[in-house]
Amino acid sequence: MTTPSRTTSRMTTRHLADGREIIYVDDPGTPERTAKDQRPVEPRVQSGEIRHDALVDDWVAVAAHRQHRTFMPPKDECPLCPAGHGSVPSEIPESDYQVVVFENRFPSYAVTSLGADVPDASGIFGTRPAVGRCEVVCFTSDHEASFKDLPVERVRTVIDTWAQRTEALGAIPEVEQVFAFENRGREIGVTLPHPHGQIYAYPYLPDRTKALLGAARRHHERTGRLLGADILAAERADGSRVVVSGTHWTAYVPFAARWPVEVHLVPHRDVPDLVALDDEERDELAVVYRDLLGRLDRYYVAEDGSPVTLPYIAAWQQAPAKTGRDVSR
Ligand SMILES: [Zn+2]
Numbered sequence: 001m002t003t004p005s006r007t008t009s010r011m012t013t014r015h016l017a018d019g020r021e022i023i024y025v026d027d028p029g030t031p032e033r034t035a036k037d038q039r040p041v042e043p044r045v046q047s048g049e050i051r052h053d054a055l056v057d058d059w060v061a062v063a064a065h066r067q068h069r070t071f072m073p074p075k076d077e078c079p080l081c082p083a084g085h086g087s088v089p090s091e092i093p094e095s096d097y098q099v100v101v102f103e104n105r106f107p108s109y110a111v112t113s114l115g116a117d118v119p120d121a122s123g124i125f126g127t128r129p130a131v132g133r134c135e136v137v138c139f140t141s142d143h144e145a146s147f148k149d150l151p152v153e154r155v156r157t158v159i160d161t162w163a164q165r166t167e168a169l170g171a172i173p174e175v176e177q178v179f180a181f182e183n184r185g186r187e188i189g190v191t192l193p194h195p196h197g198q199i200y201a202y203p204y205l206p207d208r209t210k211a212l213l214g215a216a217r218r219h220h221e222r223t224g225r226l227l228g229a230d231i232l233a234a235e236r237a238d239g240s241r242v243v244v245s246g247t248h249w250t251a252y253v254p255f256a257a258r259w260p261v262e263v264h265l266v267p268h269r270d271v272p273d274l275v276a277l278d279d280e281e282r283d284e285l286a287v288v289y290r291d292l293l294g295r296l297d298r299y300y301v302a303e304d305g306s307p308v309t310l311p312y313i314a315a316w317q318q319a320p321a322k323t324g325r326d327v328s329r
Pocket residue numbers: 078079080081142143194
């Protein structure tokens with residue numbers, strides 16, 4: 001069950017030259033978004049197929065066209081800066097924006113897919129169309145900024161955007177999981193330095209989600225309680241790994257951390273996804289999340305004493321769109 005998205009932001013949906021959707025998320029009172037994409041009309045790139053990886057019983061998107069995507073362009077060729085700021089056409093027709101979302105030009109998943117639905121009786125070479133959606137979320141028009149530098153109000157705009165997209169994408173019949181994330185840093189594999197994140201709407205449950213859901217279900221069958229809630233309560237009672245303790249949120253280093261630097265940020269209330277967060281929870285999330293990202297850049301210090309900008313993957317693990325929502329939190 002979800003509750004309506006709580007946002008005062010104005011969302012304006014328009015279309016790019018190749019037909020992809022672009023959604024401007026603006027404070028009320030911002031001038032209307034009417035700019036046309038000046039690029040020539042061209043057919044949109046469709047997604048390929050997902051292949052069954054029989055070895056681990058998982059699915060993998062095979063997207064050959066992604067080999068041709070833009071890789072680390074100089075600043076004046078950045079496709080995520082607003083139009084008119086560089087030497088190449090932007091993905092964003094407006095000359096400025098606050099937060100903007102658009103369909104990825106080189107999608108691993110799209111509503112129209114070239115992939116074939118070919119089940120394989122042997123269970124080894126099965127393929128399905130890569131139906132779903134991949135979106136890019138630009139957090140700011142400022143090329144040089146980082147998420148942690150955004151004003152708290154703008155972080156809140158991004159949170160509202162993630163929630164609205166989670167609700168909209170989760171409603172697509174084929175979509176099983178909506179995954180919003182930000183990769184920062186060349187070391188993590190970022191191909192565009194402009195501050196942005198992505199949202200993947202998968203037509204299957206990724207491995208990690210399947211594992212989380214399985215553990216949550218087994219715990220619920222055994223105890224009648226939610227595993228996420230029990231872990232949070234245990235971490236709060238122990239306290240030794242707690243990084244931030246808020247009214248609505250707690251951040252802690254997981255007991256069995258897998259990364260050199262790993263923090264889980266979880267809500268106190270049992271909610272399945274970002275959509276279900278109320279206003280107060282979203283407001284505090286904006287403050288706490290921004291604070292956490294700032295800490296990452298103060299964690300390591302170089303030999304000359306200067307702070308090290310830490311590459312990171314920040315991702316929101318939400319309940320699946322269609323199944324297991326009663327045991328996920
Ligand atoms: Zn840029």
